Amino acid sequence: MTRIDPETRIPDPIELDRAEEDRLRSVAGLLxxxxxSGEYAGFEQVGIPDRPPQTDRExxxxxxxxxxxxxxxxxxxxxxxxxxxLVVKVRGEIIVDIDPxxxxxxxxxxxxxENATYTTVLTYVDPMDYLSTMHNEHAPAIAFEKLYGxxxxxxxEYIRALVVELNRIFSHGLMMGFLALDMGGITPILYAFIxxxxxxxxxxxxxxxxxxxxxxxxxxxxFDMNDEFLSRLxxxxxRVLKNIEMNEGLITGNEIFRSRTINMGTLSGQDAIxxxxxxxxxxxxxxxxxxxxxxxxxxxxxxxxxxxxxxGGDSYSRYLQRxxxxxxxxHLIDQIIDKMPHGPVQAQVPGIIRPKPGRAxxxxxxxxxxxxxxxxxxxGPNPYRFRMRDPSFISLQALPKLMPxxxxxxxxxxxxxFDPVMGGxxx
Amino acid sequence: xxxxxxxxxxxxxxxxxxxxxxxxxVDAPRAHDVLRTLRDDPDLAFFMLADAAAVDYGIGQRFxxxxxxxxxxxxxxxxxxxxxxxAEPRIASITDLWEGAMFHERxxxxxxxxxxxxxxxLRRIYMSPDYRSFPQRxxxxxxxxxxxxxxxxVNPLERPETWDLTLFNRAPAVTFPTSELRDxxxxxxxxxxxxxxxxxxxx
Numbered sequence: 236m237t238r239i240d241p242e243t244r245i246p247d248p249i250e251l252d253r254a255e256e257d258r259l260r261s262v263a264g265l266l267x268x269x270x271x272s273g274e275y276a277g278f279e280q281v282g283i284p285d286r287p288p289q290t291d292r293e294x295x296x297x298x299x300x301x302x303x304x305x306x307x308x309x310x311x312x313x314x315x316x317x318x319x320x321l322v323v324k325v326r327g328e329i330i331v332d333i334d335p336x337x338x339x340x341x342x343x344x345x346x347x348x349e350n351a352t353y354t355t356v357l358t359y360v361d362p363m364d365y366l367s368t369m370h371n372e373h374a375p376a377i378a379f380e381k382l383y384g385x386x387x388x389x390x391x392e393y394i395r396a397l398v399v400e401l402n403r404i405f406s407h408g409l410m411m412g413f414l415a416l417d418m419g420g421i422t423p424i425l426y427a428f429i430x431x432x433x434x435x436x437x438x439x440x441x442x443x444x445x446x447x448x449x450x451x452x453x454x455x456x457x458f459d460m461n462d463e464f465l466s467r468l469x470x471x472x473x474r475v476l477k478n479i480e481m482n483e484g485l486i487t488g489n490e491i492f493r494s495r496t497i498n499m500g501t502l503s504g505q506d507a508i509x510x511x512x513x514x515x516x517x518x519x520x521x522x523x524x525x526x527x528x529x530x531x532x533x534x535x536x537x538x539x540x541x542x543x544x545x546x547g548g549d550s551y552s553r554y555l556q557r558x559x560x561x562x563x564x565x566h567l568i569d570q571i572i573d574k575m576p577h578g579p580v581q582a583q584v585p586g587i588i589r590p591k592p593g594r595a596x597x598x599x600x601x602x603x604x605x606x607x608x609x610x611x612x613x614x615g616p617n618p619y620r621f622r623m624r625d626p627s628f629i630s631l632q633a634l635p636k637l638m639p640x641x642x643x644x645x646x647x648x649x650x651x652x653f654d655p656v657m658g659g660x661x662x
Numbered sequence: 663x664x665x666x667x668x669x670x671x672x673x674x675x676x677x678x679x680x681x682x683x684x685x686x687x688v689d690a691p692r693a694h695d696v697l698r699t700l701r702d703d704p705d706l707a708f709f710m711l712a713d714a715a716a717v718d719y720g721i722g723q724r725f726x727x728x729x730x731x732x733x734x735x736x737x738x739x740x741x742x743x744x745x746x747x748x749a750e751p752r753i754a755s756i757t758d759l760w761e762g763a764m765f766h767e768r769x770x771x772x773x774x775x776x777x778x779x780x781x782x783x784l785r786r787i788y789m790s791p792d793y794r795s796f797p798q799r800x801x802x803x804x805x806x807x808x809x810x811x812x813x814x815x816v817n818p819l820e821r822p823e824t825w826d827l828t829l830f831n832r833a834p835a836v837t838f839p840t841s842e843l844r845d846x847x848x849x850x851x852x853x854x855x856x857x858x859x860x861x862x863x864x865x
Contacts, residue, residue: 292785530738631765661788
């Protein structure tokens with residue numbers, strides 16, 4: 236252990252690592268981070284960053300050809316679904332290239348979680364993908380239970396499956412609304428929010444919180460189902476199909492909607508796999524991959540359902556896929572309620588969990604795709620390493636691949652069909 | 663799994679399993695070949711890259727780049743841990759196998775400082791381009807930590823002398839409740855093997 240002299244200031248880590256990074260880049264044959272001043276032409280041009288390009292790809296995007304210009308979409312753009320900047324290179328109104336610039340919402344949740352106990356990690360992951368909070372908690376709960384070597388009681392697993400399916404329904408419902416909103420139709424989002432508020436009120440009755448539920452615990456869930464939750468569930472179940480179908484009727488047949496989504500942003504199954512796109516977006520391209528079937532977790536191997544796929548791979552298929560999955564989730568909820576066992580909802584777990592040193596991987600099917608957690612324990616009360624793979628972060632890579640050759644106005648329509656949430660993208 | 667262990671030509675070693683994961687370790691120079699074989703071999707067909715993440719095992723230890731793969735023909739997740747030298751953190755990029763590895767590798771470069779040979783777009787992704795530190799390394803000192811903070815000295819725990827408990831014991835007239843002891847304060851081990859911070863933390 237080194238003694239720290241109170242008079243000594245800690246050396247600035249930034250200066251220490253600057254030389255290290257330059258050395259590493261030169262060994263790898265990458266472009267240097269700095270060149271002599273005046274050598275770089277971009278200093279004078281509007282829209283080009285006032286520093287030399289750091290990679291080949293950046294140099295390609297930021298060097299302009301004849302008649303091309305750069306447009307910043309964001310970071311405060313109303314339809315970027317959060318805070319994100321798209322640098323769009325356009326020739327007239329045709330997109331030539333797109334460079335997504337991330338990090339405006341970066342909170343370092345992985346680092347925070349490495350300094351939190353296992354129980355409190357489940358509260359830190361909530362605001363990540365804020366439209367699928369229950370799924371965010373589910374994956375770490377699975378990973379930590381594997382690390383600690385316990386299982387949640389069966390009733391807890393059923394309640395978990397119930398709340399994540401409810402969460403999936405309102406997330407997909409909101410996607411329908413946002414997709415229409417980004418094309419100028421304001422009504423569907425209002426109906427989507429009516430449906431969402433019913434579910435959120437229901438979940439707040441069971442968890443005590445309205446948006447960041449903080450409902451899962453290592454070894455179970457926080458509360459058992461109560462009367463208010465069940466009565467709200469019954470009321471909602473009676474009218475949800477009518478609500479969804481009404482909203483669907485507003486959007487699906489709309490001529491503007493159809494002409495702006497059909498054959499727009501078409502992603503083949505091969506490309507989708509290569510790009511790491513998962514979830515409904517991958518299934519809309521015809522690949523039947525669903526974590527609930529591929530690697531069944533929780534109690535999904537006791538439920539009957541088929542993987543739904545679409546063949547188109549365009550924005551319209553991704554929209555239809557969401558509707559089909561809403562109906563599938565309602566079907567799953569009916570089964571879960573029928574099979575709900577009796578018993579405790581929380582295993583006996585100490586206040587501070589100290590798993591044995593080891594590694595665990597927990598993956599769930601979130602509304603946006605494969606959401607997974609890789610946790611390493613060193614025997615202490617905090618995870619040694621806590622890694623989250625957020626599906627919308629990875630799916631965002633499809634945008635620069637799909638958009639060249641399309642119109643600027645279609646960028647947001649295609650992006651909304653992938654349903655990214657920036658809280659998850661930026662972690 | 664039997665299929666994997668029989669395929670000795672791939673170069674996998676150190677088999678380890680848990681309830682739904684099979685894990686192997688490789689050295690960094692072999693990682694790209696191993697992943698390509700796993701993806702392209704029709705018997706294995708690990709067509710999907712589920713995750714790619716970096717782990718820092720501390721100063722004097724090593725980095726690991728951890729890949730999780732999925733295949734229809736295999737009952738579990740496959741985890742490949744590639745050992746990377748911490749003094750020379752380089753590994754071949756797999757963006758030629760999976761385009762989607764691009765954001766994974768940019769994040770690993772941004773957070774851990776691992777350089778991926780052959781990656782065409784190795785820029786920072788979360789931090790700003792002029793940032794020079796690697797925040798998820800274990801030896802990263804937070805810039806707003808204790809001594810640099812404008813509130814330094816207000817809370818006795820933020821004084822540099824309290825970081826070393828031997829100095830702290832000699833320092834006069836500074837008291838604090840033990841329950842506030844930070845986990846990362848250099849703790850003196852008490853008899854039963856736990857540290858002061860551990861026993862005093864409220865449940």
